[in-house]
Amino acid sequence: GAVVSQHPSWVICKSGTSVKIECRSLDFQATTMFWYRQFPKQSLMLMATSNEGSKATYEQGVEKDKFLINHASLTLSTLTVTSAHPEDSSFYICSARGEREGLNEQYFGPGTRLTVT
Amino acid sequence: GQNIDQPTEMTATEGAIVQINCTYQTSGFNGLFWYQQHAGEAPTFLSYNVLDGLEEKGRFSSFLSRSKGYSYLLLKELQMKDSASYLCATMDSNYQLIWGAGTKLIIKP
Numbered sequence: 079g080a081v082v083s084q085h086p087s088w089v090i091c092k093s094g095t096s097v098k099i100e101c102r103s104l105d106f107q108a109t110t111m112f113w114y115r116q117f118p119k120q121s122l123m124l125m126a127t128s129n130e131g132s133k134a135t136y137e138q139g140v141e142k143d144k145f146l147i148n149h150a151s152l153t154l155s156t157l158t159v160t161s162a163h164p165e166d167s168s169f170y171i172c173s174a175r176g177e178r179e180g181l182n183e184q185y186f187g188p189g190t191r192l193t194v195t
Numbered sequence: 196g197q198n199i200d201q202p203t204e205m206t207a208t209e210g211a212i213v214q215i216n217c218t219y220q221t222s223g224f225n226g227l228f229w230y231q232q233h234a235g236e237a238p239t240f241l242s243y244n245v246l247d248g249l250e251e252k253g254r255f256s257s258f259l260s261r262s263k264g265y266s267y268l269l270l271k272e273l274q275m276k277d278s279a280s281y282l283c284a285t286m287d288s289n290y291q292l293i294w295g296a297g298t299k300l301i302i303k304p
């Protein structure tokens with residue numbers, strides 16, 4: 079199957095700083111990428127959907143100015159958590175979908191664990 | 196509205212069979228997915244059903260009844276490594292996944 083990578087796998091940052099997480103589709107062109115957040119013992123929560131070359135669509139309650147998403151190419155999307163606070167500590171997971179792979183296929187990255195101190 | 200229900204936690208014995216149920220109410224339906232998620236890891240795809248009936252894949256099978264808004268994941272010959280959370284998710288009319296809260300499956304020797 080298709081492979082999606084995320085970098086970094088884990089990151090610790092200080093409150094007030096910004097953190098960038100990369101999501102790459104390694105062997106297919108991802109026309110759509112999804113960013114999820116998962117708190118302990120909870121299900122995945124969709125934060126935003128991004129299509130290559132256009133602005134991301136954010137879910138209700140997700141601050142677009144705080145969680146900056148850039149999907150500049152068909153293989154790379156980035157999520158930047160700006161002015162991070164301890165409550166932003168979570169497991170961030172991206173998934174990607176390509177036209178050729180079909181609208182029903184989503185491939186998940188391994189996730190990035192963010193800890194804000 | 197959209198809602199997916201599945202049990203919070205289940206316990207089963209190594210070598211046995213367990214069935215994890217999922218009921219759903221969604222706006223638009225483009226299929227139902229089951230994912231396995233080990234602690235600290237991203238979900239991994241197990242199965243996809245879009246038509247009624249049973250899909251079998253090795254030790255895992257998934258069933259769907261669209262008229263009842265119901266699915267189950269059946270795991271046979273349980274192994275300790277099957278201890279994980281199992282997530283039920285439906286795909287809505289916009290091809291977005293709607294996730295259940297997951298069922299934590301505990302396997303005992």
